[in-house]
Amino acid sequence: MNFFKFLLLIVTINFCYAFNTDISIKDKTPNKRIKKIETNYLDSLKKAKENISDLNQKNQILEKKVESLAKDSSKKNDLKNDPKNGSFLSHITSVIKDYYFIYLFLSFILLAIIIIMYEKIKENEKETKILIEKYKILKNIRTPVNYNDNSNNNKIQPAKVNEIYSGPITKQNNNYKKNDNSKDWMILSASSIGKSHIKNNIKCQDNHSVYNLKCEGWGIAISCDGAGSAENSDLGSAFISKNLFEVLENKLFSYSISNALPDENTWNKICIDSLKESRALLNDYATINKLPFSSLACTVIVVVFSPIGLLSGHIGDGRAGFLNSNGDWNPLIVPHKGEESNQTIFITSDVWYNTEDFRMNDIPVPETKVFNGNYSAFTLMSDGCESHSFDCSKLDTNTNKWVDPNIPSIKFFEPLIKQINLMVQNKVPNEQINSNWIKFVESGTEGLKNESDDKTLIIGVVI
């Protein structure tokens, strides 16, 4: 035990000695030195720690900077890179991720707009389809110029109808249904421009048409006078003169096939319905061609001829009449006239369309008539021809007042019928008779030659 105590002592002494010798070289006061060293060491340790944290902070900042720089450079690289390598896509994805809600919102709006637009287009298509459907037969008149040009009438020729427009009509087509009592007709028609329209370089605003129905001896003649004051009345009169035929043809089919005339009331209804239908189609025509409806204003007179009698209907002025089996000329219509000359009503006027039983100077608009019986000639005309062929303004010497007898003038029509029959007997070609007729309407009398208004004159004669 003592040995161990002794050993420990020696070691301790030695240790102390060794320690002391080491220090003794530099300082003679070892305790003070140790303390100084200790404080120095602690100070430097503290500074070092501070530096380290400082550096750590700086390092963090730098790291962040490096990171952001790296991001930037990768962004730039992505933009430069081909999108196929994926970095662009991943960038987009990251961007989309960043602005997810905004993108979602915007795409919703876009979708909504597309849906709305699609619906609108569909709606428009539907409307256009309806209009085009209505117009399948009359598609060609979308270019109004053709429509008014008689030479192009093959374009608007109604299907399966033997039409001889502006020319003679005779019983020629053997495919028609035979009627025992049908007659041979020579029907001549012409529209000629008036002097004032030539001077003012205005188109002829009169138009007419004559068509056979699919039944022997049946046909329809229409005369339309475009209003001088309406800008596109030449188109209106051209449209109605063709279209009214198509409308009437269907409605009269059963009558013509059975060779029977409708009674007064039925014809009145058929005629008014047809005129209203034609008016509605004219309205569509105005819409399609972007024309004001009232600029197409025109009058209309329609005469349906058959082996058993005549049907007539009209809106506006002009005249129509027929020669009965007793040799008397009778009027078929009473023109609608206003207080002043040249005032009349048109198919485009709202007032007759909207008013039940509308009358002008006590004449119903439209006015219709049925004549059952034998007749050997008929005529219809625009007002440009009336004073040259009708007794329409006479002085009644008893009362000293002017009256309108409204009778086709025998002085005018008797020679015409004779001359037409003579031409047929002499086998003058139809084309020649037709061109004679056009010349006659142009300048056959001094009055017709000098007439300022457009002239349409249609005559049908049994031959």
Add this chain to the structure above:
Amino acid sequence: MNAFSVQTPDNYQQKCCCILVLDVSGSMDGQPIDELNSGLQDFYNEIKQDTTTADRLEVGIIEFSDQVVTLVDPTLVENFDMPILNCKGTTKMADAVEEAIKVVRAKKDWYKQTGQPYYRPWIILMTDGAPDADQNMNALANEIQLGVAKKEFFFFAVGIGNADMNMLQSISDSGMPPAPMKGLKFSEFFQWLSASMSTITSSKEGDKVNMPNPSSWMNGFSI
């Protein structure tokens, strides 16, 4: 020679009364009165050449200076020669137009009574546009515009020389503005008459009546 020969029935033409109200006041002396006289001759000749218009148009002439004088009662051109006008006195413009309105009303009554078809009458004022101070132009403007609105007549003012177009505008209906005499084509002007008018006379009061817009026709005679 036409292949068809017929006789024409004797019909009386529908009539159109046209009153020319002409300024012969002192201020018209010189070039203006010459311009007016030559315009009247053109008018007369052009009507005579156009047989239809000649048969329809009944022309009346009223001149005014310090007096209002009816030179010609409304009659067809074949029944009178166009007078040559001389200048004198002052400008009783309103009195002269009032007189024309009276003549037009009387003529229209006559047409109606006798059942003659007729066009709406015309009153055409031709002046250099300097009425006397005692002339009530406001009252005249009212009467003209009311008459035009009621479709009693058309009123058209023609300015001669350096006419005061503003004054003429103030008495005219807005639908038919005044025009200067120079460049006025009378023949085209009177074709306007024979153009089919789209007015409808409806049986019911208050129905919409479509009157043609004269200004669209005015383009026809280069104002």
